[in-house]
Amino acid sequence: KGALKIENEYIRVLFDTNTGLISKIDNLHKNLSLPVTQSFYWYSASTGNSESGQPSGAYIFRPKGEAPFPMSKKVQTYTVQTDLFQEVYQNFSSWCSQTVRLYKNQKFVELEWTVGPIPVGDNIGKEVISRFDTPLKTDGIFYTDSNGREILARRRDYRPTWNLSQTEPVAGNYYPVNSRIYMKDGKIQLTVLTDRSQGGSSIKDGSLELMVHRRLLYDDNRGVGEPLSEPGYDGNGLIVRGKHFIFLETVDDSAELHRLQAQAEYMAPWTIMAEGAGTPYSSH
């Protein structure tokens, strides 16, 4: 019966009726609308090939092919809607899920993802990404930060100080993302804030991706001497949970939003409990 959606005063998120994936984000205050498809994919880790024996490992990201595998083409969803927040739960697979959340009066969409333990019973190392696909015309340009200080423009298959002969179309375009990555056309900017350092890129125009988890079966021969395969507390593999904060704004007004929110995230309030009734108190 109509598309699933969540919305507050500022933002509306629509979900595809058939797939259950995010399909569109609207900024209601600025009257901006952007078709966005967000989903999880995994790259098959290289174990070396005829061009190079270099496997993917702790130091080296080297996928086997350029196209990642979709975690799921269709996700199961259910929604919880209250006066304070609205959430859509998306189940991608037995080891990947996400909550899409909009709190009252918040100007961004919160994605809380849970990934792992990554199965490797098929003897394939996997590097999992969250990818946002849009029709934005970005001309191969995207932006990543260095600890939220200097935002650097990155251009696909290009280095500013030498003539690059690109041999790794995916890994060769990955950059460190300490707190944010964004892309824009002349009018709209889509910004993703992270809660931890990750690798990220824009492999195609209008697309952003962030690597959220990886589990590998071979050492990359760069010194660590063991495959990157964290066992987790029960030995079955690590489960990670994190957040991405999505801003859809005009190019002019984006920085004020994402910089303030990144500060608030980096220095989030501590929550400390105590037994008993306590006494109301607020410091000055």
Add this chain to the structure above:
Amino acid sequence: IGDSSVLRKAMGVAQHHDAVSGTEKQHVADDYAKKLAKGWDRCEVLVSNALAGLSGLKQNFIFCNKLNISVCPRIEELGQFTVTLYNPLARAVNVFVRIPVNGTRYTLTDPKGSSVLNQIVPVSDFTKAVRKDRGYAVNELVFQARVPALGFSIYSVSRKSDSAVFRRPPPRR
């Protein structure tokens, strides 16, 4: 006695490029984690002392380091507890707080004693799967709090009788 030097030293050790980039061997990663956890243990005492000193209230503070998976066994069953929020930013912030609880109805008051809108929702199936549900909290208490710049607010929580049983909204497939 609270002591921040244990965490400071652990952070010093973890400045190594292997710790920053995650290129260390697994047993080294485990050791970094152990050092950081021990450092934080001592800091909890320090923070408790600081909060008690600043507020003039002596309390046994409870730190919940697994709130992201809705785990805090020491408060889940309590009928009355306080939530202290410390804001390290130099500007006031509004934050949404999620606390794992087992009750279905709570009253919440802000630092001025005014009632605060709150919501009880069931812990998600995803979270239950992650924590392999070992009798942890079944619900989350969600509310919006305001915390002053470089300061803290204390919110009081009281459990009401569970006369109304929470019903999960019907799933929308």
